[in-house]
Amino acid sequence: MTATSPTRRAPLLTLYAACVFAFVYLPIIVLILYSFNRDGVGGFPPRHFTFDWYRQLFADGPIWDSVLNSLFVAAGSVVLSLTLGLLAALALDRADFPGKALFRRLVLLPLILPGIITGLSLLMFAVFAHVQLSLFTVFLGHGTALISVATTELFAGLQKMDRAQEEASLDLGATPWQTFWRVTLPNLKLSMIAAGLLIFTLSMDEIAVTFFLIGRDNTLPLEIWGRLRRGITPEINAVSTLIFAVSVALIIIWYRVRTRGLGAEAQELIETP
């Protein structure tokens, strides 16, 4: 595109874009910087470099308990919302039933509604059904709300898919069950991985819905939230830095997977006569 369209130099625009990037990244950089500052959060310039806050973090039992809780909830949510999201995407793609339009909107609602509304609705439901609030209710909440993400991602995958493969499989005598496992699902592999990673990250980070469904055991964001109310320490900077690092690692993994997938597709394209 750059060769054909007359890309002119725009120094002011470039400067503006640089400023926007600075605005987006500066807070994160400051946060990371101060996780190594011996004298705590604040004070300029940061003076004495230290690993103390990380040492304190690694010895902090409640934080690691909450990390485990979050991992359990996130893993469960990935399984739940991928399963239901896959079925919902298949239903939207290939079945006709009364109320389909309403169903589509309803599934997507948690994605666009403020989290507090979904969280409170689920809280009322839990109280109504006499279910004790616990990590299990958090898992149900995340799993249900994130069906929206799985459905969007997998529906897009299904739309891009070549129907002829499935038709061929069915024509050649495979059962619908075999066709699903051997043709449909492998074709959706990339969308499944993308949706899974996204759901995992969103669940690990979720506060608004969790806030109302949490029982005695905290998830990581709620543990941090609770500590913020008692005042801020660089230990929170340290744990935030680690969360940031894990997020970036997940993105890199995802791009590796995607480019490898694209590479394979390109390879197939070349090999196909």
Place this chain on the structure above:
Amino acid sequence: MFSRAYKTLVSLPPLLWVGLFLLLPYALMFAHSFWAVKDGLLVHQWNLDNYHTLFAKPVYIEVLLRTMRIAASVTFCSLLLGYPLAYYLSFHSGGRKELLYQLVVVPLWVSYLVRGYAWKTILGSEGVLNSFLQYLHLTHEPVSFLLYSPFAVVLMLTHIYTPFVFLPIYAALEHIPRPLVEASQDLGASSTQTFLRVILPLSLPGLIAGATFAFVLSLGDFLAPLLVGGASGTMIANVVQSLFGAAYDWPLGAAISVCILFVVISLLFLTERLEKRWSFK
């Protein structure tokens, strides 16, 4: 091509699940808004008192208006930052496009809480910004209006929603056929004219999508005000949250939620129509 059994098998589980765990809870919220609390107990007595209270007491309307002002400011600021950035990436970034795009997307994956917390440490009276200003001898006392104000809420939410706003605008700009832009330039239009009469109109659907997203999500936010807003930055969702907590008036809280829901859904309906009308075919 797919049998009836197949279609039933894939439709039934998500339909039942969504009916039980989404439709029923939302319906329960709606029902609660017509119930009442007597002597600290919820009574299933159908009435319109909650909505009456809502519109009769000026405090709720006041907070709702302030919330809308904050949400509108966030939307405006995110557009002000996000649109030029998207425009730069799409038309002027040359070979660095892919890398810069990833750089915008990365913060989307970074925890909401982490980013909110970062602002809290920056804006506080003993925070990074204040000590920086004192270090430069620009001020001698901490500037205290930074944290715990509507300003801080707008700043934090703008920081969070700028990448969200960027994405649909960038997608819209990328879809503009380049020959259209070239034709405009070849026919003698200046850069400004080309932008105002070709590029901007064609990117409107993306702009609306981004603006809606930022507005709706800021409208229902209750964490940013708790984190950096203070008393003067209280928003409508904080009122709901306290009604469900210490104040214990679920029906009134539900009524406010239904109002938020109503605003959000009518806004979505409206913008969907606008996007359709202005989309480029």
